[in-house]
Amino acid sequence: MDTVLLNNQIEMPIQGIGTKDLFDPDICEQVVLFSFMNGYRLIDTTPSYHNQASIGIVISELSIDRSELFITSRISPFYYKKNRTLRCIEKTLKNLRTDYLDLALLETPIIKGWQNAWQQLEKAVEKGLVKSIGVCNFMTEKSLDELCSIANIKPVVDQIQCHPFLQQRHIQKKLNEKNIQLEAWYPLGHGHSLLLNNSVLMDIATAHHTTVPQIILKWHQQMGHVYITKSSNPDHIQRNLHLDHLCLTPDDMKQIEALDVSRSFYQIPEFVQKLEYSLVH
Ligand SMILES: NC(=O)c1ccc[n+]([C@@H]2O[C@H](COP(=O)([O-])OP(=O)(O)OC[C@H]3O[C@@H](n4cnc5c(N)ncnc54)[C@H](OP(=O)(O)O)[C@@H]3O)[C@@H](O)[C@H]2O)c1
Numbered sequence: 001m002d003t004v005l006l007n008n009q010i011e012m013p014i015q016g017i018g019t020k021d022l023f024d025p026d027i028c029e030q031v032v033l034f035s036f037m038n039g040y041r042l043i044d045t046t047p048s049y050h051n052q053a054s055i056g057i058v059i060s061e062l063s064i065d066r067s068e069l070f071i072t073s074r075i076s077p078f079y080y081k082k083n084r085t086l087r088c089i090e091k092t093l094k095n096l097r098t099d100y101l102d103l104a105l106l107e108t109p110i111i112k113g114w115q116n117a118w119q120q121l122e123k124a125v126e127k128g129l130v131k132s133i134g135v136c137n138f139m140t141e142k143s144l145d146e147l148c149s150i151a152n153i154k155p156v157v158d159q160i161q162c163h164p165f166l167q168q169r170h171i172q173k174k175l176n177e178k179n180i181q182l183e184a185w186y187p188l189g190h191g192h193s194l195l196l197n198n199s200v201l202m203d204i205a206t207a208h209h210t211t212v213p214q215i216i217l218k219w220h221q222q223m224g225h226v227y228i229t230k231s232s233n234p235d236h237i238q239r240n241l242h243l244d245h246l247c248l249t250p251d252d253m254k255q256i257e258a259l260d261v262s263r264s265f266y267q268i269p270e271f272v273q274k275l276e277y278s279l280v281h
Helices: 025-037 052-061 084-096 114-126 141-150 169-178 199-207 212-223 234-239 250-257 270-278
Strands: 003-005 011-013 015-017 042-045 070-075 101-106 130-136 157-161 181-185 226-229
Touching (some): 025 042, 042 226, 070 084, 084 101, 084 114, 101 114, 130 181, 141 169, 157 169, 169 181, 199 212, 212 234
Parallel strands (some): 015 042, 015 226, 042 070, 157 181
Antiparallel strands (some): 003 011
16 A cells, blocks of 8 residues: 655655545454455544444454554544543543544634644643644645644644545645645545546546546545555555556646635534534634
8 A cells, every 4th residue: 555754754655545424333343354455554543433343343353564564543623622632532431442543623713712622632742642643634834834833743734625626725725834744634525426427537448448446546645645445345446555556657646636616525413513602713
């Protein structure tokens, strides 16, 4: 598995397992086990998906050495206040049946208290509970600047929605300047048919004798992104990992660049809308 070197000199695999919508414990265990056995080493988890206990069962029974895995968990805004962030990490470690997280991420800067949560993440690093810390959905220069100004430990990753219809080039530029790695969620646009049936991508896929998802994932690689795909389909799980035979031409990359229409496929969940009273602005 190829890796990138983070700004704290820790290596992170470039492709990972997404765990959203894996509600059924048996299916979750099957998908996660199959993915690890087929070569995935990075996994993205969060207590909000209510499946960390199932993932923990797989982790505890894996024949792969823990040091080869890269386990991420996220801190949702529910855990930003007082000592809740540290408690959230401790509970996560118990559920995932591991002694440490490779990466812990704050989920969003738009809820009050993220600065306090960041300080608690730094404590988690000091306590050896977490190796690296980063953020999700820090989408503006202002939020990234504020984060860097309060941080004693530099964030290694910003996990944001990113795919050919929402390329985030402006943020990528800022992240490059700050040496923070872009990690793409919804790398395949959550499987939306508008993206997967796009005629430009289909033509490029035909020219390379492959599929649109493989073209999109190769594009992420050539853009320097880390990305986390989610699939419950064994064929997709395997295909998404095997991209070494592909190389997109400068013309392919240019055509994909032109597909950027700033289109998000994410619907803000109801629970976040209910938190509106505590939004920062
Ligand atoms: N930080 C955040 O705020 C945040 C927000 C949302 C998500 N995330 C993370 O990002 C992860 C990735 O997002 P996502 O779950 O939407 O993943 P995604 O990979 O963008 O899309 C998943 C969809 O694509 C389909 N798919 C995957 N591989 C395919 C292939 N080779 N051919 C055709 N269809 C394919 C899947 O269907 P099949 O099952 O049929 O393959 C599924 O419907 C999540 O699981 C979660 O861990 C983070």
